[in-house]
Amino acid sequence: MSAALVRSLAQASCSRTAPALTAAARTFTHTPAVRQDKADDTAQTHFGFKTVPSSMKETLVRNVFSNVASSYDVMNDAMSLGIHRLWKDHLLRAMAPAPNTRLLDVAGGTGDIAQRFLTYQDTHYQGISKDSSVHMVDINPEMLAEGERRFAGGRWAGEGRISFSVGNAEQLEFVDDCSVDYYTIAFGIRNCTHPERVVKEAHRVLRPGGRFMCLEFSRVENPVLAALYDVHSFHVIPRLGELIAGDRASYEYLVESIRRFPPQDEFAQIIRDAGFTTIGKGYENLTFGTVAIHSGYKF
Numbered sequence: 001m002s003a004a005l006v007r008s009l010a011q012a013s014c015s016r017t018a019p020a021l022t023a024a025a026r027t028f029t030h031t032p033a034v035r036q037d038k039a040d041d042t043a044q045t046h047f048g049f050k051t052v053p054s055s056m057k058e059t060l061v062r063n064v065f066s067n068v069a070s071s072y073d074v075m076n077d078a079m080s081l082g083i084h085r086l087w088k089d090h091l092l093r094a095m096a097p098a099p100n101t102r103l104l105d106v107a108g109g110t111g112d113i114a115q116r117f118l119t120y121q122d123t124h125y126q127g128i129s130k131d132s133s134v135h136m137v138d139i140n141p142e143m144l145a146e147g148e149r150r151f152a153g154g155r156w157a158g159e160g161r162i163s164f165s166v167g168n169a170e171q172l173e174f175v176d177d178c179s180v181d182y183y184t185i186a187f188g189i190r191n192c193t194h195p196e197r198v199v200k201e202a203h204r205v206l207r208p209g210g211r212f213m214c215l216e217f218s219r220v221e222n223p224v225l226a227a228l229y230d231v232h233s234f235h236v237i238p239r240l241g242e243l244i245a246g247d248r249a250s251y252e253y254l255v256e257s258i259r260r261f262p263p264q265d266e267f268a269q270i271i272r273d274a275g276f277t278t279i280g281k282g283y284e285n286l287t288f289g290t291v292a293i294h295s296g297y298k299f
């Protein structure tokens with residue numbers, strides 16, 4: 001099939017709305033997190049190592065992040081010895097975004113990815129990428145407020161290049177079909193009740209040719225390193241949570257949720273099942289698989 005045919009088929013699936021693919025920053029409305037899926041009220045899911053009704057997970061997750069919001073950045077550095085910064089830098093290098101493009105950063109939290117995207121635009125395309133923008137979405141207003149604080153009064157304030165919405169990654173009805181160039185979700189998808197719905201939503205909102213990228217904790221394959229990582233996860237991290245954030249339980253959940261998330265190849269298949277095209281196996285392991293970057297293109 002020719003590239004032109006692939007492009008026109010993909011565009012046909014985007015006919016409901018026809019936004020400019022690389023439009024300048026638009027103002028998005030703040031949208032409250034909305035409807036739980038009532039259809040699966042009897043269904044169960046995991047919350048860390050616990051089994052809970054699916055309808056409760058969103059609230060439980062929101063509570064975890066309300067508890068950790070104010071200490072989130074400090075804890076991230078403490079738990080990973082600062083390595084999360086390198087993983088996030090690597091995500092941006094792997095994305096290598098084009099100038100004047102739009103990023104939807106879902107589960108954006110305190111804005112690490114948004115900040116790196118705008119910095120990348122400004123340093124790589126000095127002065128010629130003023131139409132690049134980020135829309136950050138998060139289910140937790142307290143985490144998002146930390147993000148807003150970070151950008152308030154900063155170098156992008158008043159440029160209209162960053163906007164914020166409270167919303168659930170599974171239902172981004174306030175984002176038009178085919179309206180963004182890049183979609184990122186960093187350390188967020190494992191907290192979602194239905195990761196496959198998240199990926200399908202990502203596919204809907206991306207423009208043809210757009211790219212989905214997910215940075216998430218994954219599986220360490222080397223058994224010796226995996227054993228060391230378990231000690232760090234189950235003993236060191238909850239203790240740090242207790243000492244730094246005064247909250248052991250939330251950090252126990254965060255560690256347990258990592259173990260419940262599908263391993264690399266399984267998640268890559270979920271991405272392909274949502275309609276994305278992956279290159280090769282569809283992911284890159286970082287730090288021996290402690291985290292992986294999954295990536296897919298919408299064609």
Ligand SMILES: C[S@@+](CC[C@H](N)C(=O)[O-])C[C@H]1O[C@@H](n2cnc3c(N)ncnc32)[C@H](O)[C@@H]1O
Nearest residue numbers: 065107108109139140143168169186187188191
């Ligand atoms: C571990 S933090 C990651 C924040 C940021 N992306 C980063 O890498 O530092 C996970 C974020 O996912 C958000 N989150 C959890 N479930 C969500 C959902 N269903 N929809 C949107 N955001 C969600 C949490 O509120 C939290 O801010």
